[in-house]
Amino acid sequence: MKHMTEEELIAYREGVAEQRAVILDHLAACEECRGELERIEAVLAALDTLAVPEPGADYGRHVWKEIAPRLTEKPGRWWHVWMDPRRLAAASVIVALIVAAFVAGRITRPGKTVDNIASKEQVRERVLVVAVGEHLGHSERMLVELSNAEPRDPAQKQVNISAEQRRAEDLLQENRLYRQTALQEGDAGLAGVLDELERVLLDVAHSPEEVTPAQLEAIQKKIEGRGILFKVRVVNKELQQRQEATKPAPAQNDSTKREGNKV
Amino acid sequence: MNRMPPSVDSTQASAESDAIAVERTLAGDRDAYRVLVERHSHNVFRLAYRMTGNRHDAEEVVQEAFLRGYQKLGQFAARSNFGTWVYRIAANYAIDRMRQRQKEEARREAPRAEHWDGMENDPLNRVPDEAPTPERLTQSMELRRQMEQALAALSYAERTAFVMRHWEGCGIEEIAEVLKSSSNATKNTVFRAVQKLRRALQPFAETKAQARAMGTES
Numbered sequence: 001m002k003h004m005t006e007e008e009l010i011a012y013r014e015g016v017a018e019q020r021a022v023i024l025d026h027l028a029a030c031e032e033c034r035g036e037l038e039r040i041e042a043v044l045a046a047l048d049t050l051a052v053p054e055p056g057a058d059y060g061r062h063v064w065k066e067i068a069p070r071l072t073e074k075p076g077r078w079w080h081v082w083m084d085p086r087r088l089a090a091a092s093v094i095v096a097l098i099v100a101a102f103v104a105g106r107i108t109r110p111g112k113t114v115d116n117i118a119s120k121e122q123v124r125e126r127v128l129v130v131a132v133g134e135h136l137g138h139s140e141r142m143l144v145e146l147s148n149a150e151p152r153d154p155a156q157k158q159v160n161i162s163a164e165q166r167r168a169e170d171l172l173q174e175n176r177l178y179r180q181t182a183l184q185e186g187d188a189g190l191a192g193v194l195d196e197l198e199r200v201l202l203d204v205a206h207s208p209e210e211v212t213p214a215q216l217e218a219i220q221k222k223i224e225g226r227g228i229l230f231k232v233r234v235v236n237k238e239l240q241q242r243q244e245a246t247k248p249a250p251a252q253n254d255s256t257k258r259e260g261n262k263v
Numbered sequence: 264m265n266r267m268p269p270s271v272d273s274t275q276a277s278a279e280s281d282a283i284a285v286e287r288t289l290a291g292d293r294d295a296y297r298v299l300v301e302r303h304s305h306n307v308f309r310l311a312y313r314m315t316g317n318r319h320d321a322e323e324v325v326q327e328a329f330l331r332g333y334q335k336l337g338q339f340a341a342r343s344n345f346g347t348w349v350y351r352i353a354a355n356y357a358i359d360r361m362r363q364r365q366k367e368e369a370r371r372e373a374p375r376a377e378h379w380d381g382m383e384n385d386p387l388n389r390v391p392d393e394a395p396t397p398e399r400l401t402q403s404m405e406l407r408r409q410m411e412q413a414l415a416a417l418s419y420a421e422r423t424a425f426v427m428r429h430w431e432g433c434g435i436e437e438i439a440e441v442l443k444s445s446s447n448a449t450k451n452t453v454f455r456a457v458q459k460l461r462r463a464l465q466p467f468a469e470t471k472a473q474a475r476a477m478g479t480e481s
Contacts, residue, residue: 010457014428016435016450043461044429050410052312055322059308060301067300067326071293071333183363188370195367199319 004033006040013040062206128185129243132178132194135171136236139197142167143229146204147220151213158210161219168204175201193235200228281345289336296336300329303346307353313426314357315364316415324360328353347437354427354441358419406467413463420444421456428453 004012004026011017012024027034056062146164179194200223207219223229281302287295304325311324332339332349339348414422420442427433427441439449 006458007454010454011450014453014457016428016453039465040457040461043464044457046406046464046467047410047414047429047460050407050414052309053318055305055308060304063304063325063329064297064300067330067333068293068297070330071296183367186370188367191367191370202319202322 001030003030004036006036009033009037009040013037013044125185126243128178128181128187129239132182132190133236133239133243135174135178136197136232136239138167139171139175139201140229140232140236142171142204143200143223143232147223147229149216149220151216157212159213159216160210161204161207161216162209165205165207165209168201172198172201172205190235190239193231196226196228197232200226285336285339285345288333296329296333299332299345299349303349304329306346307349310350310426310431311353311357313430314354314423315360316411320357320360320364324353324357327356331356350431350433351437351441354423358423358441361419361422406464409464409467413460416463417456417459420452421459424449424452425456425460429457 004023008017008019008023012020012027017023027037142164146161149159149161149164151159175194175198179191179198182188182191182194203222204219207215211219281299284295284298288299307325307328308321311328312318312321315321315324328349331352335352339345414425417425423442424438427438428435435446435449435453438453439446442449442452444452
């Protein structure tokens with residue numbers, strides 16, 4: 001008897017077999033193929049036990065709350081997405097820095113082509129370094145404040161963290177932009193830390209505006225457990241060093257150059 | 264397959280009300296889109312979670328799918344089903360996200376391998392070892408870990424094909440469209456995915472099945 005191939009049995013199990021009736025007839029008569037099918041099913045049954053977390057009954061409302069400010073009045077025009085005030089603010093910071101760095105580069109580096117290429121790359125890196133450094137500083141301050149938050153008196157049943165929550169929402173938008181930029185620039189280390197920071201910001205942004213002291217403690221433990229403050233500080237320090245390293249050397253003025261040529 | 268087939272009547276009613284919400288959104292009623300978001304968020308989340316394997320990325324995929332859906336709503340053909348359409352957008356974005364994540368991880372792994380000697384001195388690496396202790400390592404936890412690893416080892420196309428076919432019950436044509444592939448190639452991708460999962464999980468699945476048969480499963 002010619003047995004079914006693994007491919008035929010998998011296709012049968014997944015409902016994509018072409019000759020379903022033929023396979024079914026064969027299975028009825030062949031114990032070996034039935035056993036093989038059972039082994040395939042055991043694996044798939046095990047996989048079916050992998051649960052998907054329940055996002056909550058009001059998840060749809062939460063998604064709407066997140067995306068509504070980013071929707072334009074009428075759908076269909078891609079550039080409207082950039083009209084979201086928070087995206088616009090983050091983008092304008094980046095654009096301003098790029099323009100400033102570009103102008104500075106033009107003024108201070110009128111050298112040869114190779115120099116210009118190197119300088120353009122340095123300028124781009126400096127732009128990212130400066131902007132991300134500032135973003136990390138803001139994030140660090142928010143996380144420190146949240147980590148130090150506590151009820152004003154022990155009897156207080158709710159602690160209001162709405163200010164931190166709103167800041168986390170704003171920082172989240174910026175963070176996504178910087179993470180994507182870091183990735184495009186090939187800076188995987190920075191992108192990795194920004195990714196971790198994003199998860200923490202997401203947690204804070206999704207927290208209720210008022211939390212119980214126990215919930216606050218849980219948030220604080222989460223921040224502490226992930227060591228994100230430490231990582232943010234380490235990366236920020238590293239960025240400052242990079243900023244120093246990529247600072248253009250003081251420009252030689254023409255008279256100095258002429259002096260040098262005389263020797 | 265976990266996707267419960269809804270009744271024909273409820274599917275039709277939902278599709279009709281989706282079509283009305285799409286029309287109203289296109290006419291400028293932004294709040295009409297809210298109906299669509301609230302109705303389909305859970306399904307899209309489930310797909311996104313299974314494709315990306317973590318909640319953080321899944322939530323990003325859901326939000327991005329609905330944002331892109333809104334931006335492209337003008338291109339949405341009225342005869343289509345909004346749920347299927349936004350599902351496809353989410354699957355495409357999830358593939359991009361997985362690809363991006365893999366690049367990030369590959370870049371992160373490379374310097375680690377090069378500077379292995381310095382690892383012990385790096386404060387960032389002084390995080391608790393994720394390897395479970397023998398006490399914590401129950402059979403089901405180990406199986407779960409193995410399953411997650413096996414899924415993570417699939418290619419994007421294989422994972423997408425498996426998730427959409429096995430768990431979400433999508434048709435081969437629908438999956439082929441997301442993968443930008445032919446029906447036959449998509450069927451092969453489903454096969455390869457199951458075959459790889461089987462190779463990785465068979466010993467664990469059999470142990471679990473035996474334990475269940477003997478009534479010793481925890």
